[in-house]
Each structure stands twice: as structure tokens, then as C-alpha cells.
Amino acid sequence: MNKQERNEAQWAKWTDQVLTQLPAHSAPATLAPRIRAAVARLQVLPWHRRPWLQWPTTFKCLSLAVVGATSTAVSYWVLPHAPVVPSASAVVPGYEPAVTIVGAFSTLSHGLFQALAHSGTGTMAVVLGTIGVFWCMSLGLGTACWRLSIREN
Numbered sequence: 001m002n003k004q005e006r007n008e009a010q011w012a013k014w015t016d017q018v019l020t021q022l023p024a025h026s027a028p029a030t031l032a033p034r035i036r037a038a039v040a041r042l043q044v045l046p047w048h049r050r051p052w053l054q055w056p057t058t059f060k061c062l063s064l065a066v067v068g069a070t071s072t073a074v075s076y077w078v079l080p081h082a083p084v085v086p087s088a089s090a091v092v093p094g095y096e097p098a099v100t101i102v103g104a105f106s107t108l109s110h111g112l113f114q115a116l117a118h119s120g121t122g123t124m125a126v127v128l129g130t131i132g133v134f135w136c137m138s139l140g141l142g143t144a145c146w147r148l149s150i151r152e153n
Helices: 003-021 031-043 057-081 096-117 121-150
Strands: none
Touching (some): 057 096, 057 121, 096 121
């Protein structure tokens, strides 16, 4: 047994001793009624007020299709034809770093859009699927943050 394994074993033994000495806590008597009330409130909400994962499958698919169509439209029709923004440094001095960042982002996004335009449908499906997954993740995170912000104490 090396030194790290001995330290881990000692740490586990000490942690076990400390945790077994703690008194057992029971849940407050009001916990179960509060949970039942929260579940009942969720069940009466219309589908569009519920978390995205509880939406009907039809609406989930429709929302993913709308997001995919919107991102495709922006990628192929809006961004490549966007007008060139005049230099912010010409208007307000000191914005050279921002102009550099915007220029780099513009160049990278244009290259990405060109690569996607010349790629196959499988690549486009993967890209749109990835966008959909990230959208779902951000929607879930937003729902969690919203619920945490409005929960009753």
C-alpha cells in the first residue's frame, strides 16, 4: 500500500467515524404537504409553462424544427449578406480591441458558414443536432434557474 492509498484509507476511516457520530435528522412535518402542493401546481400548468422535457413530443419536435430552421436561415441568408459595420474606433477612440475581436469572429463565422455550405447533409444534420442539444441544455438550465428564483422559502 503506497502513501496515497494509506492517506485515503485514513481519510475514509475518519470521515466514517465523524459521520456516524452525527445525530439522525428527520424531515420537517410540513415537507410532504409542500411537495404535494408543488406537484399539484405543476400538473395544472398548461404545456407551454412546464419545463421543456415535459412538453408533448409533437411540440418538442416542432420547437427543434423551428430552431433548426431559424439557425439555418440565419447561417445561409442573413449572416453572409450582412453589411459591413463601420469601425467603432472611428467613432469612439479606444475600441480597437473590440473591432479586432468582431473582425476575427466575422472571419471565423464566414469560414464556418462556407465550410457548412460545401459539406454534405450528414454534416449539416450533425451540426443542427448539436445546436438542438445545446439549445435544449440552455433551456433546461434556464428553467432550473427560473424555478430556483421563484421558489418559496
